Amino acid sequence: MVLEPLGALAMNHPDILIIGGGIIGLACALRLTREGLSVEILEKGEPARGATWAAAGMLAPLTEAADGGPFFEACRQARDAWPSWIDEITGRKGRAIELDTSGTLVVAFSEDELEVVEELTHAARRLGEPVEEIDAAEAYRLVPDLAPEMKRAILLAGEHRVDNRAVARALTAAVEREGVQIRRYSAVDHLELRGDAVCVVGDSWRREADRILLTAGAWSARVGGVGFLPIRPVRGQILRIDGVQWSWDGVVRCGELYAVRRGADALLVGATVEEVGYSDHATSAGLAELARFVDHAFPSLSGRRVGDLWSGLRPGTPDGRPILDEMLDGRILLAVGHYRNGILLAPWTAEKVADRLLGRTPSLPSEFSLGRFQAIRD
Ligand SMILES: Cc1cc2nc3c(=O)[nH]c(=O)nc-3n(C[C@H](O)[C@H](O)[C@H](O)COP(=O)(O)OP(=O)(O)OC[C@H]3O[C@@H](n4cnc5c(N)ncnc54)[C@H](O)[C@@H]3O)c2cc1C
Structure with missing residues (x-):
């Protein structure tokens, strides 16, 4: 089936047309x-090569939502859904994609970092998440490259990680196996109404559907005809160091930055948080910031081979939480703005969207509505 040229009438159309084939659209x-x-999915490039590909793959409800509340609960439910979601994606039982549940070590060398450890310890106790003090000898045994004179280490056993690129590949394959057409290199320019249907318009084509689901990540506000949508790109860069041999398979956090194991011996060090618009390339300044962090937290790694440096655009919102909402009597649904947690929240988002579209819930969760930004709009 080809996209209809501009002006042609749609003879058939899908129930749902999804704009954007990142992890949220694919899920x-x-x-x-x-x-x-x-x-059907309309994707401006290859699927899952946006923020989904750039991410570190942490599934971290506590460290990302330590304030608690509905956002933390959503993140916790999402984390708990991951093991069975992997089985659903791969069609196989028993984690055919690497999902590491060792947890996250949070370490501190400075006073500021000690405060972070203290805050996370309190938050974990308050929210009923596991937290355990790790003595220095054990921390250095697990992560021999940690800098000397570490002041404190805790283990957050509920903060996991997944290989997001393996998920991206498997999810794309699963979606296509189910017969969903992913129309690659089909950038949507804007939306229009045509009677009861919504029309999605590209440069020389248009497509109709009963309903549209917008999941275009950091680019969502660039799709015309959607109206007010406070989504902005927030660049993140990640450095990959190769040849790292630790007995620790989980994540290490220190202050605002982290190191995540990937595959047999790689370590992902990230991530920068940069407000630079749609500029999505990696930079020497980003490399320098991440290299300073390596010197600070893992100085003996500073001579190791840099395997890669990349960047991606997180879909940011004013409060760092996603927007799940609907407009035009439910003909347009929004699942956007997952900012730092779109990998984590993918199975949860898919469930909420499906529950709404299949009429199992009367609305999407109101805590994540677009209306919370009304004051910015006015
Ligand atoms: C450096 C970095 C580290 C991160 N680490 C983590 C982490 O550890 N854990 C975590 O949970 N999250 C993490 N994230 C965040 C996570 O990657 C995002 O929240 C998530 O990928 C958002 O998914 P998405 O599908 O909304 O967006 P994307 O993955 O960006 O997908 C959007 C898709 O829409 C397509 N598109 C855009 N405009 C159009 C258009 N007009 N027409 C058609 N298609 C269009 C794009 O090509 C893209 O494929 C990280 C992000 C970055 C950048």
């Missing part, structure tokens, strides 16, 4: 198609 597509809806 929703898989869920909706398995629930019996016909789904």
Whole structure:
């Protein structure tokens, strides 16, 4: 089936047309198609090569949402959904994709970092998440490259990690196996109404559907016809160091930055947080910031081989939480703005969207509505 040229009438159209084939769009597509809806994805490039590909893959409800509340609960539910979601994606039992549940070591060398450890310890106790003091000898045994004179280390056993690139590949394959058409290199320019249907318009084509689901990540506010949508790109850069031999398989956090194991011997060190608009390339300044962190937290790694440096655009919102909402009597749904937690929140988002579209819930969770930004709009 080809995209209809501009001006042609749509002879058939899917129940749901998804704009953007990142982890959020793909997760929703898989869920909706398995629930019996016909789904199609319009993707401006290759699927899952946006923020989904750039991410570190941490599944970290506590460190990302230590204030608690509905956002933390959503993140916790999402984390708990991951093991079975991997089985759903791969169609195989028993974690065919690497999902590491060792946890996250949070270490401190400075006073500021000690405060972070203290705050996370309190938050974990308050929210009923596991937290354990790790003595220095054990921390250095697990992570021999830690800088000397560490002041404190804790283990947050509920903060996990997954290989997000393996998930991206498997999810794309699963969606296509289900018969969902992913129309690559089909950038959506704007949306229009045509009677009861919504029309999605590209440079020389248009496509109609009963409903549209917008999941275009950091680019969501650039799709015309959607109206007010406070999404902005927030660049993050990650450095990969190769040849790291630790007995620790989990994540190490220190202050605002982290190191995440990947594969047999790689370590992802990230990430910068930069407000530079849609400029999505890696920079020498980003490399320098991450190299300073390596010197600070893991100085004996500073001579190791740099395997890669990359960047991606997080879909930021004013409060760092996603927007799940609907407009035009439910003809346009929004699942955007997952900022630092879109990998974590993908299975949760797909469930909420499916529950709404299949009428199992009367609305999307109100805590994540667009209306919370009304004051900015006015
Ligand atoms: C450096 C970095 C580290 C991160 N680490 C983590 C982490 O450890 N854990 C975690 O949970 N999250 C992490 N994130 C955040 C996570 O990657 C994002 O929240 C998540 O990928 C958002 O998914 P998405 O599908 O909304 O966006 P994307 O993955 O960016 O996908 C959006 C898709 O929409 C397509 N698109 C855009 N505009 C159009 C258009 N007009 N027409 C058609 N298609 C369009 C794009 O090409 C893209 O494929 C990180 C992000 C970065 C950058």
